[in-house]
Amino acid sequence: MKVEKCNESGCSVELNVALDAGESSMLAKKATDAVCARASVPGFRKGKVPRAIVEKRFAEAIAEATADAAVRETIEKAVEEAGLKERLFRVAEVKDLNCKAGEPFSYTVAAELRPEFDLPGLSKLKLEAKAQPATDADVDGYIAHLRKRAAKFEKADEGYAAAEGDFASIDYSGKIDGRDIAEIVPGEKAIASGTDFWIGLEEGAFLPEIIEALKGMKAGESKQVEVAFPENDAAPEAVRGAKAVYDVTLKAVRRAVLPDDAGLAEAMGAKSFDDLKADARKSLDASREREDKNRMRDEAVDFLLKDAAFAVPESTLKSERNMYLANLRERAQNSGLPADYFERNRDKIMADAEEAALRRVRLSWILAKVAHERGIEAGDMELQQEIMRIGMSAGLAYSVALDRVQKNGQIGRIRERLVETKALDAIVEEALAR
Numbered sequence: 001m002k003v004e005k006c007n008e009s010g011c012s013v014e015l016n017v018a019l020d021a022g023e024s025s026m027l028a029k030k031a032t033d034a035v036c037a038r039a040s041v042p043g044f045r046k047g048k049v050p051r052a053i054v055e056k057r058f059a060e061a062i063a064e065a066t067a068d069a070a071v072r073e074t075i076e077k078a079v080e081e082a083g084l085k086e087r088l089f090r091v092a093e094v095k096d097l098n099c100k101a102g103e104p105f106s107y108t109v110a111a112e113l114r115p116e117f118d119l120p121g122l123s124k125l126k127l128e129a130k131a132q133p134a135t136d137a138d139v140d141g142y143i144a145h146l147r148k149r150a151a152k153f154e155k156a157d158e159g160y161a162a163a164e165g166d167f168a169s170i171d172y173s174g175k176i177d178g179r180d181i182a183e184i185v186p187g188e189k190a191i192a193s194g195t196d197f198w199i200g201l202e203e204g205a206f207l208p209e210i211i212e213a214l215k216g217m218k219a220g221e222s223k224q225v226e227v228a229f230p231e232n233d234a235a236p237e238a239v240r241g242a243k244a245v246y247d248v249t250l251k252a253v254r255r256a257v258l259p260d261d262a263g264l265a266e267a268m269g270a271k272s273f274d275d276l277k278a279d280a281r282k283s284l285d286a287s288r289e290r291e292d293k294n295r296m297r298d299e300a301v302d303f304l305l306k307d308a309a310f311a312v313p314e315s316t317l318k319s320e321r322n323m324y325l326a327n328l329r330e331r332a333q334n335s336g337l338p339a340d341y342f343e344r345n346r347d348k349i350m351a352d353a354e355e356a357a358l359r360r361v362r363l364s365w366i367l368a369k370v371a372h373e374r375g376i377e378a379g380d381m382e383l384q385q386e387i388m389r390i391g392m393s394a395g396l397a398y399s400v401a402l403d404r405v406q407k408n409g410q411i412g413r414i415r416e417r418l419v420e421t422k423a424l425d426a427i428v429e430e431a432l433a434r
Contacts, residue, residue: 003081010311015109017078024105031065067099087113089313112313125303127431131292134284142280150267153254161216165256166201174246185236222249296428304366312361320357367420378418
């Protein structure tokens with residue numbers, strides 16, 4: 001066998017493999033013998049058909065079996081002879097296959113290789129925990145947030161002035177330069193007009209100028225409100241940067257009634273208000289510790305990738321890039337971005353996807369190498385717990401989640417991600433100890 005490396009670049013290479021006459025003849029004979037053993041022809045017992053008849057009647061099957069055997073039985077040896085056994089990541093394609101009878105067999109293997117790189121000096125990474133315990137003021141603010149969430153809404157008395165946190169029913173219609181917004185953006189009914197439209201009087205619930213104008217108004221009152229649309233994607237293209245005038249009538253108010261301390265504790269499932277405050281403090285402290293750990297993880301990732309410039313297999317880069325774009329599309333749909341958002345921002349989106357995918361893939365290889373050198377693994381119990389977590393986040397029972405990830409071929413990747421997370425956490429813990 002003769003093996004020649006060519007077109008080697010980064011993590012891709014091609015191997016031209018040529019078998020000698022003896023190897024080719026042996027493989028052709030084995031393939032023909034295999035077809036003869038299972039050939040069935042009327043008048044002959046299965047496996048007892050004369051060879052000459054088999055070679056004539058099953059020439060195509062023999063050719064396919066020969067080609068399959070030529071690659072299957074020699075490719076591993078070819079990779080080893082090329083000195084790539086340890087680096088082989090994936091055989092991408094077998095092409096230019098020549099298995100003609102009487103000629104030496106040959107083919108070309110297009111393969112992807114594992115990246116070659118040195119780990120950064122991890123001993124230089126130092127991290128410091130910065131999470132601070134929650135103060136009394138923090139706890140009070142958190143309790144106020146819970147109290148607001150637990151509020152009940154009652155019909156307001158006549159003459160009541162709407163306030164922050166209440167719900168209001170309004171009629172409204174907007175114009176830009178005297179023209180109805182419904183005519184300018186017919187597909188955006190929510191910002192054009194509404195009748196008996198209920199909104200919460202809080203930030204982000206509706207157009208901010210209208211929310212502010214409603215505070216202090218009483219049922220039956222009307223007001224003209226000027227609204228300035230933003231110049232970014234938060235507004236439909238036809239009205240970006242425009243100033244509108246809305247006629248707004250407040251029709252009814254449901255007043256927010258906040259629970260007292262005992263009522264709040266009961267609503268939150270706590271034994272007492274003191275227990276609720278204690279739980280709030282624990283929750284705030286835990287949240288701050290998680291945020292701080294994520295910050296340190298991010299710092300560790302930046303350190304690992306600071307000087308990383310190695311090539312990665314194109315298949316892994318493509319897969320990560322597609323995942324990034326799929327997640328972006330899902331977020332865009334959930335946030336209500338305009339239908340033409342991707343087309344208008346295509347170049348930037350693709351550039352961001354490429355950069356994010358390259359960082360993620362390089363990080364994956366670096367952490368895999370750290371894990372390998374330190375013997376870090378993910379056990380079956382950890383895998384089960386992660387699948388259970390994935391299922392719970394999607395509202396699925398464990399058995400259903402397991403079946404889904406198995407059918408999608410995700411078990412291996414989930415285990416790899418667990419190992420990567422454990423490797424990153426180990427790096428963070430060591431950096432904290434320095």
